[in-house]
Amino acid sequence: MTDLNERAAKADAEDPLAYLRAEFDLDPRVVYLDGNSLGAPPRRVAGRVEEVVREQWGRRLIRSWPELWWDAPERVGEKIAPLVGAAPGQVVVADSTSVDIFKVLVAAVRMAPGRREIVVDAATFPTDGYIAESVAELTGTELVPAVVDDLDDVLGERTAVALLNQVDYRTGRLYDMAAATAKVHAAGARVVWDLCHSAGVLPIELDALEVDLAVGCTYKFLNGGPGSPAFVYVPHRLQASFRNPLPGWGGHREPFAMAPSYEPAPGIARARAGTPDILSLTALDVALEVWDGLDLAAVRAKGLALTGFFMDCVDELLGKAIEVVTPRDEWRGHQVSLRHHQARELIGELTAREVIGDFRPPDVLRFGFAPLYNTYGDALRAARTLAEVVSAG
């Protein structure tokens, strides 16, 4: 235990990103390990949102639409672009992840008229799967569940598109985006990556890997706030053929012309639908400022170190009392999942002790480590508290 204390103190003292925690409004009594579900609020968000209500909305009123708000989906998208390895003009923020998955899957199916199958990673985030099923029904295609390791078994001439998650939300396993993308491309199909559990905390190279389409959540590791809108990546080479099934005025070439027929905007704006949600976009916009000048390799290194240290603590303090589900090697995201038959109750007991993780049915405890604000001390306190509640039965 002493050794773990020393290790935590030393690692925190030497952490080059430690200064970032002060950017977040976190209760010092709480160990918050659920940033993979809802990121913590950057301090500057509350005041800025209030200012937008009072000044931009209250003083400028309708004039803020052309002056400040209309382009916010693209403007905020440009802040996300470097975090996912996208050159400018290819990321837009609009609607929820579910709605965006719908847009990109329908668009991908439309790009491949002769191919009638949608491959979906069987361990996908549930809402992605529900939406994929609806897309299959509306486009007359067939859903094919797949294990990412065995993609070759299902990919073929009938595959229009494969929807894959970079990080498995239950186990925390990180998939090899380069390898899986190459497999899908070898079959002549397009790949859609769901980046919900990876964007912002590890280097992603969408352009370099020639990924076709991607969608990601902004309220997890990107700290955009509860229900902040998702982002969509459509590379330049596919924008002309991207036909959005939700062609609202937001994606129109001339939205304010109020033209009777839809003509898509030439660039990434065509992935928008209706009126953008300005208060939530503002919170996200401000939250993303924390990434200014950050090196994602350093963020990733800290994420691996934090999760590794947490697993060491769990090994030492809990031993065989609990099972570590998350891969021990580098193929893991920034969460550690543990399995225990009383997972739900344990998460309840931890929460009562101000250690916050989450429960995923039927028996998984998840702990997300946000490299921007979590400490090695957090990891140790979480493991120690877990050991207490497990041994208390």
Place this chain on the structure above:
Amino acid sequence: MTDLNERAAKADAEDPLAYLRAEFDLDPRVVYLDGNSLGAPPRRVAGRVEEVVREQWGRRLIRSWPELWWDAPERVGEKIAPLVGAAPGQVVVADSTSVDIFKVLVAAVRMAPGRREIVVDAATFPTDGYIAESVAELTGTELVPAVVDDLDDVLGERTAVALLNQVDYRTGRLYDMAAATAKVHAAGARVVWDLCHSAGVLPIELDALEVDLAVGCTYKFLNGGPGSPAFVYVPHRLQASFRNPLPGWGGHREPFAMAPSYEPAPGIARARAGTPDILSLTALDVALEVWDGLDLAAVRAKGLALTGFFMDCVDELLGKAIEVVTPRDEWRGHQVSLRHHQARELIGELTAREVIGDFRPPDVLRFGFAPLYNTYGDALRAARTLAEVVSAG
């Protein structure tokens, strides 16, 4: 002119709703007549949104989802329900108007398998028309444009659903919801009403008229803030057959069970899609408090009186120099549209003089009158300023 001054002063002095203006954060130098496009901010919104960021998000973090946020779409929907004549359990707030139009049109087409036509009011709000076209493509149905006055010409055995706007956004004309609904029903079809330009400022009787489905915007007369989410009405009798084409986890029977297959929630929640946008829902929730205890008949009476007085002012101060497009009788909403070949320039000149209306191509000036905060003095100053800029050429 003196007479108009006296009329305005008297009407404002006698206005039973005059006390409500103090609820809004409006610059006294500005005459704001664009509440039909973006409502003004109720004073209490800015502080409450900041509080949600600091307290609910910052202190409670993920715990706020089950405690406070998850049901917000239904909770805020219940505040809108009485404004549109809906009994509890039939209104939910989620996504944008465009996305919601998509949901209800697809759902309506699915309810009528043998019928292959979607009738859309030809003067519909453009985004509604774009979405309807996409729905037709995805469901293999045909779009049939119609003039509301001549609905009988197009309704028939092939009609699945008719999408109609209660108020024409260009002319301000108010349509007879009872008559049009009865016509659609006589053809055995379902009607979807777009309430974007009417909700909150006139009595609407969705239940009593047996309207099938409805969608409305919350950032116009409901003052929810820029891009606040729209609402959907699905009456109890159609909920079991409402199949949402955007079946995100938000509409799942057990959203937190993370089940592999989609099972819709039993009630109105099935019209939700992805994660609800809490900051915008909060602003809307607070904005709706202004309606507590308000009589919509009184709101409507003031709207008619304000628009009527404005037209009197325009007649007297501008005469034949401008054309009034909006109906003079009671079949008008709460806006007055004027036609002038220099409409765009005139709106620019008015804005420079702190009188804010808006321009709709090619030649329409629109002035929205929000009965909760506009005054007869606003109407007179707007007409007077317009007369000045018109006579200045």
